[in-house]
Amino acid sequence: MALLSHEGAPGPTERDAPEPLLSVRDLSVAFTTARGPVQAVDHLSFEVRRGRTLGIVGESGSGKSVTSLAVLGLHTAAEVTGSIRLHGQELIGLDERGLNRLRGRRMAMIFQDPLSSLHPYYTVGEQIAEHHRVHFNSRRAAARRRAVEMLAEVGIPEPERRAGEYPHQFSGGMRQRVMIAMALACEPELLIADEPTTALDVTVQAQILELIARLQADRGLAVVMITHDLGVVARVAHDVLVMYGGRAAEQAPVDTLFATPAHPYTRGLLDSLPRLDDADDEPLRAIPGSPPSLLAPAPGCAFAPRCPRAAAADASERLRCDTERPPLGGPAGHPAACHFPAYEGVTS
Amino acid sequence: MTTATERTSESPPLLAVRDLTTTFPARRRGSAPVRAVDGISFDVAEGETLGLVGESGCGKSTTGRTIVRLLEPTTGSVSYDGRDISRLSQRALRPLRRELQMVFQDPHSSLNPRQTVARIISDPLLVQGSSATDARKRALELMELVGLIPEHSDRYPHEFSGGQAQRVGIARALATGPRLVVADEPVSALDVSVQAQIVNLMERLQRELGLAYLFIAHDLSVVKRVCDRVAVMYLGRIVEIGAKERVYAAPAHPYTRALLSAVPLPDPAAERARERITLLGDPPSPAAPPPGCTFHPRCHKAQDICRTEAPVLRIGTPGEAREVACHFPEEAP
Numbered sequence: 001m002a003l004l005s006h007e008g009a010p011g012p013t014e015r016d017a018p019e020p021l022l023s024v025r026d027l028s029v030a031f032t033t034a035r036g037p038v039q040a041v042d043h044l045s046f047e048v049r050r051g052r053t054l055g056i057v058g059e060s061g062s063g064k065s066v067t068s069l070a071v072l073g074l075h076t077a078a079e080v081t082g083s084i085r086l087h088g089q090e091l092i093g094l095d096e097r098g099l100n101r102l103r104g105r106r107m108a109m110i111f112q113d114p115l116s117s118l119h120p121y122y123t124v125g126e127q128i129a130e131h132h133r134v135h136f137n138s139r140r141a142a143a144r145r146r147a148v149e150m151l152a153e154v155g156i157p158e159p160e161r162r163a164g165e166y167p168h169q170f171s172g173g174m175r176q177r178v179m180i181a182m183a184l185a186c187e188p189e190l191l192i193a194d195e196p197t198t199a200l201d202v203t204v205q206a207q208i209l210e211l212i213a214r215l216q217a218d219r220g221l222a223v224v225m226i227t228h229d230l231g232v233v234a235r236v237a238h239d240v241l242v243m244y245g246g247r248a249a250e251q252a253p254v255d256t257l258f259a260t261p262a263h264p265y266t267r268g269l270l271d272s273l274p275r276l277d278d279a280d281d282e283p284l285r286a287i288p289g290s291p292p293s294l295l296a297p298a299p300g301c302a303f304a305p306r307c308p309r310a311a312a313a314d315a316s317e318r319l320r321c322d323t324e325r326p327p328l329g330g331p332a333g334h335p336a337a338c339h340f341p342a343y344e345g346v347t348s
Numbered sequence: 349m350t351t352a353t354e355r356t357s358e359s360p361p362l363l364a365v366r367d368l369t370t371t372f373p374a375r376r377r378g379s380a381p382v383r384a385v386d387g388i389s390f391d392v393a394e395g396e397t398l399g400l401v402g403e404s405g406c407g408k409s410t411t412g413r414t415i416v417r418l419l420e421p422t423t424g425s426v427s428y429d430g431r432d433i434s435r436l437s438q439r440a441l442r443p444l445r446r447e448l449q450m451v452f453q454d455p456h457s458s459l460n461p462r463q464t465v466a467r468i469i470s471d472p473l474l475v476q477g478s479s480a481t482d483a484r485k486r487a488l489e490l491m492e493l494v495g496l497i498p499e500h501s502d503r504y505p506h507e508f509s510g511g512q513a514q515r516v517g518i519a520r521a522l523a524t525g526p527r528l529v530v531a532d533e534p535v536s537a538l539d540v541s542v543q544a545q546i547v548n549l550m551e552r553l554q555r556e557l558g559l560a561y562l563f564i565a566h567d568l569s570v571v572k573r574v575c576d577r578v579a580v581m582y583l584g585r586i587v588e589i590g591a592k593e594r595v596y597a598a599p600a601h602p603y604t605r606a607l608l609s610a611v612p613l614p615d616p617a618a619e620r621a622r623e624r625i626t627l628l629g630d631p632p633s634p635a636a637p638p639p640g641c642t643f644h645p646r647c648h649k650a651q652d653i654c655r656t657e658a659p660v661l662r663i664g665t666p667g668e669a670r671e672v673a674c675h676f677p678e679e680a681p
Binding site: 059060171172173174201202203204205206207209210228229230231232233234235237254255258268269270272273274275276277280283284285286287288290291306 | 510627630631
């Protein structure tokens with residue numbers, strides 16, 4: 001019964017432990033598609049500690065969602081290489097049984113569209129309870145109590161009654177709360193949230209982001225927040241990983257990233273956003289072109305065709321951008337994959 | 349962009365919407381019809397951009413579609429250039445379609461996948477009676493105008509990225525030389541790095557061609573960027589409308605305030621320092637709107653009168669270029 005209580009949440013000493021909860025090293029994910037092979041994720045490394053939120057930002061085709069699915073071992077058809085360690089345990093190469101013991105129990109995921117992740121024929125209470133029974137062999141009554149408890153914790157009014165309702169009877173925001181309740185029912189240590197508020201209205205988005213932040217603080221969760229929205233990242237993340245064309249473009253603590261982005265892509269994204277707190281008198285500084293196709297990756301830096309620094313560079317520098325993949329370099333706390341990164345006080 | 353202040357009182361606005369209601373029949377027998385748009389009024393002046401914002405289900409898209417007559421209004425009027433077009437037959441409407449065009453959210457699903465882009469862009473001209481040669485020539489000019497390479501005229505929509513496809517959609521809307529373009533979420537399906545390109549394009553086209561836009565979007569930052577005036581909708585009604593500077597700097601309706609404070613700013617320090625008004629609950633269903641002010645169940649200022657009496661849109665402070673539908677609007681600072 002100890003597992004049912006909240007005592008399972010990590011204490012402060014464990015939270016301060018030096019080794020990260022999730023450690024991803026040189027993760028690569030390749031698919032074979034009808035139109036050719038695709039390297040969706042290319043040598044990606046990051047880590048997340050307890051009580052921290054890593055924001056992974058990227059546009060379509062950046063590899064951000066593929067990364068999250070790979071962590072959960074949900075890419076059966078893909079070739080996944082590298083290392084993913086949860087609590088020191090290697091997940092790559094783990095069989096389905098091993099993964100099933102971890103998925104939902106030690107790590108859980110919420111998606112953009114809760115309706116497609118919930119079963120339409122079962123009440124939400126049954127679905128949360130089922131989840132609990134599978135992992136803890138708990139009795140029906142106990143699992144059901146746990147479901148109601150979780151619904152209450154995620155702020156669903158009248159949880160006792162609503163546990164008996166079906167997913168379609170919930171609004172979009174309430175459904176996402178149900179998903180969060182289900183994800184956290186087994187007290188996982190890692191929560192991966194893939195665009196959890198993208199389908200929601202802005203006032204409801206604010207509620208869900210607040211809920212995730214509260215639950216994280218209460219439970220010392222490690223959170224990976226995958227989003228295209230730099231505003232969401234600024235609100236919830238401690239650390240940020242910017243992805244472009246399947247690779248890491250830049251990694252930094254959130255304040256550093258927004259104040260002094262080193263990669264021209266990050267800089268370009270921030271400059272191109274219309275902002276509520278901006279004057280509107282100048283044209284937006286748009287990034288030309290479109291995100292790259294993974295079917296025909298550029299030999300050099302994936303961002304080079306759109307990059308103002310590459311465009312302004314002299315011929316030999318330009319050649320480097322066009323032909324040589326920039327490795328992730330620079331200071332340990334703020335690496336960027338650029339031949340000419342803009343670090344504080346350094347203009348290259 | 350030009351502002352509405354240059355408008356003289358004698359000339360009618362380019363678009364005048366009065367007490368417009370669009371009702372959808374009830375899904376189930378016995379339930380009431382859904383008033384998606386519930387008695388709204390606003391003007392759009394020549395060369396002006398009016399932003400129409402609100403959350404899903406607020407009726408903003410239905411408003412746009414009713415104005416261009418993709419949907420039929422239930423009551424009220426839509427006057428274009430002084431003439432009520434809300435009851436015209438589709439045939440009588442056809443000449444006006446030259447001047448009144450629409451851009452849609454998802455560029456790929458709004459372009460015919462079996463037609464070349466030159467054909468897609470010239471389609472409105474062919475409908476209006478141009479010869480095939482003239483229409484094609486004009487299509488190539490339009491591709492250039494919206495930043496596409498005319499050599500790509502014989503490609504198909506799937507060969508274009510989202511941003512390029514939206515340029516095709518814009519070129520098609522401009523083919524007949526419209527004066528008013530209704531743009532329904534024109535950038536929200538695009539990647540963040542591409543949105544700014546389309547916003548800049550629409551601003552440039554407005555300057556060069558003197559277009560008026562009704563710009564419908566849920567993204568308040570984008571709307572602030574492009575519009576001169578803004579109307580905020582909630583559950584089929586306009587709760588606040590006025591000059592952009594006023595509405596964004598000093599929102600008078602509690603809903604506008606909450607909406608603005610909910611938008612995440614791409615600035616971690618500002619985010620931490622910021623005070624947010626978090627609304628409780630979800631927007632109610634338009635099929636069963638609450639009585640009185642439809643916002644009252646989520647409003648922190650709600651009093652008894654709000655539960656029984658619907659507030660009417662009225663000028664907040666005399667002389668102010670802003671109207672608000674609230675019994676207890678915020679005082680203008």
